[in-house]
Amino acid sequence: MADAEIMAIRSALAAHPRPADLAERRQRLDALGQQYALPADVRVEPVRANGVVAEWTTTPGADPSRVILFLHGGGYISGSLDSHRHMIAEAGRQARARTLALAYRLAPEHPFPAALEDAVAGYRYLLAQGIAPSRIAMAGESAGGGCAVAALVSLRDAGVALPGCIWCSSPWVDLGITGASVATKAAEDPLLQKPYLEELASAYLHGADPRTPLASPLYADLRGLPPMLIQVGSAEILLDDAVRLAGAVGAADVRVRLEVWPDMIHAWPLFYQQLEPGRRSLAEVGAFIQAELA
Numbered sequence: 001m002a003d004a005e006i007m008a009i010r011s012a013l014a015a016h017p018r019p020a021d022l023a024e025r026r027q028r029l030d031a032l033g034q035q036y037a038l039p040a041d042v043r044v045e046p047v048r049a050n051g052v053v054a055e056w057t058t059t060p061g062a063d064p065s066r067v068i069l070f071l072h073g074g075g076y077i078s079g080s081l082d083s084h085r086h087m088i089a090e091a092g093r094q095a096r097a098r099t100l101a102l103a104y105r106l107a108p109e110h111p112f113p114a115a116l117e118d119a120v121a122g123y124r125y126l127l128a129q130g131i132a133p134s135r136i137a138m139a140g141e142s143a144g145g146g147c148a149v150a151a152l153v154s155l156r157d158a159g160v161a162l163p164g165c166i167w168c169s170s171p172w173v174d175l176g177i178t179g180a181s182v183a184t185k186a187a188e189d190p191l192l193q194k195p196y197l198e199e200l201a202s203a204y205l206h207g208a209d210p211r212t213p214l215a216s217p218l219y220a221d222l223r224g225l226p227p228m229l230i231q232v233g234s235a236e237i238l239l240d241d242a243v244r245l246a247g248a249v250g251a252a253d254v255r256v257r258l259e260v261w262p263d264m265i266h267a268w269p270l271f272y273q274q275l276e277p278g279r280r281s282l283a284e285v286g287a288f289i290q291a292e293l294a
Helices: 002-015 022-034 081-095 114-128 143-157 194-205 239-251 268-274 276-293
Strands: 043-049 052-058 063-071 097-102 136-141 165-169 228-233 256-261
Touching: 002 268, 002 276, 022 081, 043 097, 043 114, 052 081, 052 114, 063 081, 063 114, 063 143, 063 276, 081 097, 081 136, 081 268, 081 276, 097 114, 114 136, 114 143, 136 143, 136 276, 143 165, 165 276, 228 239, 228 276, 239 256, 256 276, 268 276
Parallel strands: 063 097, 063 136, 136 165, 165 228, 228 256
Antiparallel strands: 043 052, 052 097
16 A cells, blocks of 8 residues: 555655765765666666766657656755666656656756756757657756756747646745745655755855746746646645646646645655555656657
8 A cells, every 4th residue: 555655665764864974965865766676678878968967768669759858856966867767767668758867967066057057958959869849848856847947947038949848746946945835744754854955955056046037946937838747745845836836837827737646755756666656656747748749
């Protein structure tokens, strides 16, 4: 049952709390992803996407003309190709698409707007490869979700044709950290707390205003963006980021679907191999992307 599965994951997270050292934090997140074996039929190909370290994953049945461009989570300071490889490969399988995951530059070594610049560079790389914009799905988890939305705003303002759709998983879109769920869900969230988010925001912003639209796209002009799927767990402090993003996108006349998954914690699709709602959420992602890129 899902209750037992999510409790097992909660117990495992509690047994390995977040360390104070940045290098150890990065290793911890990578280890969360690397504990899951990559299926034998996944083909991985390293590449440089306009100078950004990246990699393709391809599964049998993938349409080579369809691509998911993925930005990992990790609060802009951690996360990597290693931490999310298994998850994005499964999303690609469900969407019958290739995936291109970006290892964008991380703070504090590379603060805002480095991650945003790398996301835009990765998208332009796909266009230069001859991939039609209508056959690209932008995607991101947590900080990567916020960066994906910001990248679309930046591309739109530059007059670049936008992708066919976007998927945001537990997106962090308000670096001002003003959502009510930061407090109301604090006792339920095993991964994130307000002091940690404040630390992450400070490292990434490096003195920039937390309401800067390209850092906190909740405050951006969201008109003209492609159809959006937002998935968030009910047991995470970023619940209100997702809910408010859906409201802002809808108010901007963009078609949006918000899914709130009961009892799910932050970034639960990462644990899909041992969590049935994780598998179902990625199946929903695949169906959404297939429909929008058809």
